Structures are given as structure tokens and as C-alpha cells.
Amino acid sequence: MTTDSIEDAVVSAARSKGYAINSTTMATVAVDLAGSKLDGELIAVPGKGSLSVQDYLRDLHDRAPSGFSRLQQPDKPDDRERTISEMRRKRPLDSGWHARHAKATGITKTMMDEIARNRA
Structure with a gap:
């Protein structure tokens, strides 16, 4: 598995939680997980062990909360956005x-x- 598949897994996990991740934070993901391998739902980080995608996402959100934004639900407009x-x-x-x-x-x-x- 490549770093791209790990990044895809992180993006998918964020979307399932209702978040989008900006490009600066995705660069952090690439640096954090360089050389890592995805094994199912676990990320194997060389020399550091394994952690779940969800645990990594939670840690990333704690470190860089400004890198996450709420996804707009098409059937639920944001209170600030009215048609x-x-x-x-x-x-x-x-x-x-x-x-x-x-x-x-x-x-x-x-x-x-x-x-x-x-x-x-």
C-alpha cells in the first residue's frame, strides 16, 4: 500500500465523521505517515508500531483543529447559508x-x- 491509500483512508474516515481536511493538514498527514503501510484499518508506522485510522484522525484533529471543516449536508443547509x-x-x-x-x-x-x- 502506498501513502496515497493511507491518505485516502484518512480522508474517508474524516468524511464519515462529517469533516473535510484542508491541503495544509493533508501535507501533515503525508509527513507523519511517510513510509507507513495500511493493513486493513491499521496504519503500520515504521519503528513506532500500529494505530487505527480513527485514532490517527482523532490525534490529527487534536493537533490541527483549524485544518478541519464541517461538511455541508445537501439536505441540511447551514444556518448561515440560506438559499x-x-x-x-x-x-x-x-x-x-x-x-x-x-x-x-x-x-x-x-x-x-x-x-x-x-x-x-
Whole structure:
């Protein structure tokens, strides 16, 4: 096994915990584990013994917490990141919109009614 497979295992373990690792921290992984071999879930470090990928990841996170960021879950937007449609739903409709809505007819009236329902 190469160092790349060990790095892949570390990245996969981080992702399974909900984290992404930045490139600077990945450089630390490469230096820490140079010459090591992956044996299943264990990393055999030359002259130092073996440790699990999870234990290494925990140690790395303790040493370099700024190198980890939370992964964005596609079905759970971050509280700080709102989509345009969410912002529109929360924004109140102004008086000009209500005046146009009162005069609208046909499909325009139907669509404006739907907008009003979605924002209420």
C-alpha cells in the first residue's frame, strides 16, 4: 500500500465523521505517515508500531483543529447559508406588490396568489 491509500483512508474516515481536511493538514498527514503501510484499518508506522485510522484522525484533529471543516449536508443547509428561495419566502411582500396583485387577472393572478400563500 502506498501513502496515497493511507491518505485516502484518512480522508474517508474524516468524511464519515462529517469533516473535510484542508491541503495544509493533508501535507501533515503525508509527513507523519511517510513510509507507513495500511493493513486493513491499521496504519503500520515504521519503528513506532500500529494505530487505527480513527485514532490517527482523532490525534490529527487534536493537533490541527483549524485544518478541519464541517461538511455541508445537501439536505441540511447551514444556518448561515440560506438559499435565494428561502430568503424570498421570509421577505414580506411590499405595498406595491399588493397593489399589482389587486389589479391582476388570469394566470398572473393565479401565480401571485401562489406566491402570497408560500410567503404567509
